Amino acid sequence: MDNSQKNYPRKMMTKSQFMLLLLLILLQSCTDSQNKTNLAEDKERYEFIKYSEPADPGIMINALWENVPASLQGSFGSIDKRYPKSRPPILERTNTWKQTVWRGERASAQVVLWTSGEVGDIRFETGELKSISGGKIDAAQIRMRFVRYLLTDEFAGGCGYRKKEDFAVSLVADAIDEVDSLAMEPKTTRPVWVTIDVPQDIEAGVYNGRIVIIPGEGNDLTFDVSLNVQRHILPSPARWSYHLDLWQNPYAVARYHGVEPWSESHFEYMEPLMKMLANAGQKCITASIIDRPWNGQTEDPFESMIRWTKRADGSWHYDYNIFDQWIEFAQKCGITKQINCYTMIPWELSFVYFDESANAYDTLKASPGTEKYSAFWKPFLEDFRNHLQEKKWFEKTTIAMDERPLQVMQEVIRLVKSVEPGFKITLAGNYHEEIAADIYDLCVASRFTIPGEMMEMRYQEMMPTTYYTCCTEPYPNNFTFSPPAEGTWQGWHAASKGYSGYLRWAYNSWVKEPLLDSRFRAWPAGDTYLVYPEARTSIRFERLREGIQDYEKISILKAKLQEAGNTEMLNRLTDILSEFEIANLEKQPAEEMVNKGKSFINELSSVL
Numbered sequence: 001m002d003n004s005q006k007n008y009p010r011k012m013m014t015k016s017q018f019m020l021l022l023l024l025i026l027l028q029s030c031t032d033s034q035n036k037t038n039l040a041e042d043k044e045r046y047e048f049i050k051y052s053e054p055a056d057p058g059i060m061i062n063a064l065w066e067n068v069p070a071s072l073q074g075s076f077g078s079i080d081k082r083y084p085k086s087r088p089p090i091l092e093r094t095n096t097w098k099q100t101v102w103r104g105e106r107a108s109a110q111v112v113l114w115t116s117g118e119v120g121d122i123r124f125e126t127g128e129l130k131s132i133s134g135g136k137i138d139a140a141q142i143r144m145r146f147v148r149y150l151l152t153d154e155f156a157g158g159c160g161y162r163k164k165e166d167f168a169v170s171l172v173a174d175a176i177d178e179v180d181s182l183a184m185e186p187k188t189t190r191p192v193w194v195t196i197d198v199p200q201d202i203e204a205g206v207y208n209g210r211i212v213i214i215p216g217e218g219n220d221l222t223f224d225v226s227l228n229v230q231r232h233i234l235p236s237p238a239r240w241s242y243h244l245d246l247w248q249n250p251y252a253v254a255r256y257h258g259v260e261p262w263s264e265s266h267f268e269y270m271e272p273l274m275k276m277l278a279n280a281g282q283k284c285i286t287a288s289i290i291d292r293p294w295n296g297q298t299e300d301p302f303e304s305m306i307r308w309t310k311r312a313d314g315s316w317h318y319d320y321n322i323f324d325q326w327i328e329f330a331q332k333c334g335i336t337k338q339i340n341c342y343t344m345i346p347w348e349l350s351f352v353y354f355d356e357s358a359n360a361y362d363t364l365k366a367s368p369g370t371e372k373y374s375a376f377w378k379p380f381l382e383d384f385r386n387h388l389q390e391k392k393w394f395e396k397t398t399i400a401m402d403e404r405p406l407q408v409m410q411e412v413i414r415l416v417k418s419v420e421p422g423f424k425i426t427l428a429g430n431y432h433e434e435i436a437a438d439i440y441d442l443c444v445a446s447r448f449t450i451p452g453e454m455m456e457m458r459y460q461e462m463m464p465t466t467y468y469t470c471c472t473e474p475y476p477n478n479f480t481f482s483p484p485a486e487g488t489w490q491g492w493h494a495a496s497k498g499y500s501g502y503l504r505w506a507y508n509s510w511v512k513e514p515l516l517d518s519r520f521r522a523w524p525a526g527d528t529y530l531v532y533p534e535a536r537t538s539i540r541f542e543r544l545r546e547g548i549q550d551y552e553k554i555s556i557l558k559a560k561l562q563e564a565g566n567t568e569m570l571n572r573l574t575d576i577l578s579e580f581e582i583a584n585l586e587k588q589p590a591e592e593m594v595n596k597g598k599s600f601i602n603e604l605s606s607v608l
Contacts, residue, residue, distance in 0.1 A: 074112065085188055103199065103201070108194065149172065153525045172481055210224055238336075242494070244280060246504050246530065249509040249510075289384075290304050307354065339397040368408050402505075426439070466500050478530060494551055495577055506528045530544070557608060
């Protein structure tokens with residue numbers, strides 16, 4: 001019972017006490033009113049929230065800064081480098097950036113700023129880019145954002161639970177922030193990520209312009225930009241052929257922002273994140289149809305989006321309300337091709353449901369192939385099929401499985417097909433010849449090679465065939481300490497192997513403080529997420545997206561060469577792609593292979 005309901009002796013309230021109480025009530029009323037405001041009104045603000053970075057755990061070497069001027073210094077750097085915060089950058093200084101692009105392409109550059117003194121807050125100014133013929137790229141297409149630093153660790157043994165203190169820790173540049181200005185501390189380096197989205201409808205030509213970086217104290221820095229826009233057009237992301245499957249975690253968004261799952265505020269916080277993912281060509285919606293399909297391994301366990309109820313008479317009822325809201329929302333954000341439902345084979349083979357007769361939740365433990373398992377899943381599969389058909393989602397929905405043993409998967413495939421042969425199945429895991437033809441969306445670990453005959457059969461049947469990386473691979477990968485070019489390299493690797501695309505298990509399964517510390521209790525830092533709260537992108541995500549653009553360009557150019565019968569150029573392209581073998585990363589940096597490939601693509605684009 002609340003204290004206010006206890007039978008304490010009454011005391012008369014003085015006038016001053018009454019006035020104080022009235023003031024508190026008014027203040028609480030104002031607070032409640034502010035809390036109830038629609039998050040849409042705050043969206044313009046939360047993207048500009050400033051936060052303090054963690055201290056650099058490394059040793060500050062003051063001698064490195066002795067000959068650095070106290071005024072703001074700057075130069076274009078390389079997008080292949082992560083520049084340390086506490087050291088002056090090592091680079092060849094230049095204030096000019098030149099790049100060759102297609103119409104419709106996103107181009108990225110990195111400006112590096114550094115100073116030994118007080119320069120105050122840094123802000124930017126951008127202007128339009130113009131061609132000699134009068135063409136324009138509007139200033140709104142140019143974005144300049146600060147790169148932020150957070151804690152990372154090392155690959156070490158890769159997978160497996162770890163204690164933070166057992167691994168080397170460092171500060172790394174990765175998050176790309178949306179703030180209008182940022183204070184520049186003395187004896188620090190600050191990268192700035194420059195993004196230009198080239199319109200599809202402009203004329204080919206060379207577009208020139210300037211960007212200006214303005215310190216709070218001292219002189220402005222001016223940088224020249226020159227884009228050679230070729231006549232080829234890159235389709236919009238929604239039309240990219242690349243089968244991108246980054247798994248979304250809506251529960252992480254609710255926890256981080258402190259909102260009720262599936263509330264209006266929850267969806268509003270998720271919207272910019274999901275639109276950013278769609279704008280990278282994402283094809284799949286991640287849906288959890290049972291509780292904890294991966295045994296709650298993340299900071300925010302996946303809950304079931306479907307409520308399972310066993311009625312008193314033994315029949316089953318399935319509430320699809322949350323599932324439907326999530327799918328409709330994701331499709332509205334632009335992710336429309338596929339719905340992957342996890343999973344009939346959770347890691348612990350346990351299934352939570354509400355028992356109406358006991359008025360409590362219960363758990364069934366059952367293995368595929370047993371009567372209990374089949375009795376549990378058959379009614380659901382039948383009802384789920386009917387619901388999907390009613391929603392007109394059946395053709396795009398798959399029953400998804402993740403890294404499960406062959407015999408278990410065979411049992412589940414038999415059960416699913418016995419109930420509804422039209423159900424599609426998705427698998428991310430090892431390659432098994434025995435079931436490869438039964439899997440609609442097949443994604444294999446990067447160490448596997450799929451036989452050519454199987455690849456051709458799957459291509460003819462228009463079944464996606466992709467690969468994935470996780471905590472197992474030291475390279476290529478997407479950890480916060482991974483070389484940035486490895487994200488782009490992954491797109492080239494997909495093109496070299498004939499894969500449809502790439503999968504990674506975590507788009508936004510955030511750790512406790514994702515903006516400050518990317519380390520996690522189980523895997524190398526950054527393994528659980530690629531982007532940051534409040535729709536902040538990252539160096540990793542932008543470079544991954546760049547590799548997808550390259551994949552699309554390769555596909556378009558290859559088709560043109562085949563149509564023209566240009567075997568000489570086709571052979572050159574094949575030779576370059578053949579270098580994108582994972583084993584080659586042991587002796588050659590990803591950036592060397594990527595930049596060589598890009599140079600050839602630019603050459604090819606100029607003559608076709």
